[in-house]
Amino acid sequence: LQGCNSNSRGALVVLEGLDRCGKTTQSSRLVQYLEGLGHSAELWRFPDRTTSVGQMISSYLSNKSQLDDHTIHLLFSANRWEKRSSMETKLKSGTTLIVDRYSYSGVAFSSAKGLGIEWCKAPEVGLLAPDLVLYLNISPEKASERGGYGCERYEQLEFQSKVAQYYQVLHDSSWKVIDACQPMEDIEKQLQEMVLECVKKCHNGEPLSQLWL
Ligand code: T5A
Ligand code: NA
Numbered sequence: 001l002q003g004c005n006s007n008s009r010g011a012l013v014v015l016e017g018l019d020r021c022g023k024t025t026q027s028s029r030l031v032q033y034l035e036g037l038g039h040s041a042e043l044w045r046f047p048d049r050t051t052s053v054g055q056m057i058s059s060y061l062s063n064k065s066q067l068d069d070h071t072i073h074l075l076f077s078a079n080r081w082e083k084r085s086s087m088e089t090k091l092k093s094g095t096t097l098i099v100d101r102y103s104y105s106g107v108a109f110s111s112a113k114g115l116g117i118e119w120c121k122a123p124e125v126g127l128l129a130p131d132l133v134l135y136l137n138i139s140p141e142k143a144s145e146r147g148g149y150g151c152e153r154y155e156q157l158e159f160q161s162k163v164a165q166y167y168q169v170l171h172d173s174s175w176k177v178i179d180a181c182q183p184m185e186d187i188e189k190q191l192q193e194m195v196l197e198c199v200k201k202c203h204n205g206e207p208l209s210q211l212w213l
Contacts, residue, residue: 010040010096011202012087012128013195016104016167017136018160019152020143021180022187026136027100029188030195034096039199042090045100046080053079061152073110077123080106087128091208096199103127103211104170109154112162117169121212129174129209132198134191136180140164 013030015023027043034041049058057075059065067075080103090097103124110120140160149155154163171177176194178187 008094008203008205009208010091010094011131011195011199012091012097012099012208013132013134013198014099014102014104014130015134015136016101017180018138018140018143018164018167019155020146020149021136021138022184023100023136025184026134026187026191027098030098030191033188033192034098034195034199037196040093040095042095042097043100044083044087044097046083046102046105047076048079048083051079051082053082061154063153069110069113069115073106073115073120074123076106076110077103080124080127084127088208091128096195096202098195099130102130102133104133104167107170108163108166111166111169112159117166125210125212127211129211131174131202131206132194133172133175134194135167135171135175135177136187137177138180142181 015027017023024045027045031041031043047057047061048054053075056065056067057072057079060067060072060075087097103121106124107117107120111117140157143149143160144155144157154160178190180187
């Protein structure tokens, strides 16, 4: 993989799943793994709470402010759009992005509140499509037993069950489903293989595509 041609691009890899499924744990391990192999890789996450849009989202998630369901949906989407061009630049310069949540979260969470799924997908159309989506599969019950659950707005069993149903609807050929109840190290090994294969494919010229066209 090292020494591949200079116009090869990085891979866009997204981790998805219910709250507490282990996305952040596994995303950072993946970046370390790729860097260890000499690849250029970065950890990104959505919501990106560092921007002014991201601060509005963060305030909403921690119940410090109230927003209409449509409004917060569009803010989550805007938070991805404001990062789109820098994502593209990074990918084209050969850096692989490991992204902790993306448009699938956006659509699954808002649909679970009762917004129409097509309405939810519309503002995501034209964002970069992931080369690989790693879905960390866990039951809402198991997830709720993990540390820190219950602090943020969406961390309730019944709601998380609905989110899981909408994730099922969004599942497409870019997805790989991993059992998130295995020991962390076992999950890590499985993800490494999947990501490495994807990185090779992208280095070899697999074109970037766009969501939901
Ligand atoms: N949202 C997000 C939307 O509504 N629309 C959108 O467009 C987007 C992008 C914030 C919320 O916003 C919603 C979704 C969310 O509700 P967030 O900041 O990513 O999203 O918050 P969470 O998803 O809740 O992230 P968490 O940090 O809580 O969960 P992770 O990252 O999935 O899990 P992680 O790695 O932090 O692990 C959680 C705990 O489990 C343990 C860890 O040590 C940790 O204690 N753990 C394991 N335990 C046993 N076995 C394993 N295999 C384990 N892996 C991890
Ligand atoms: Na997280």
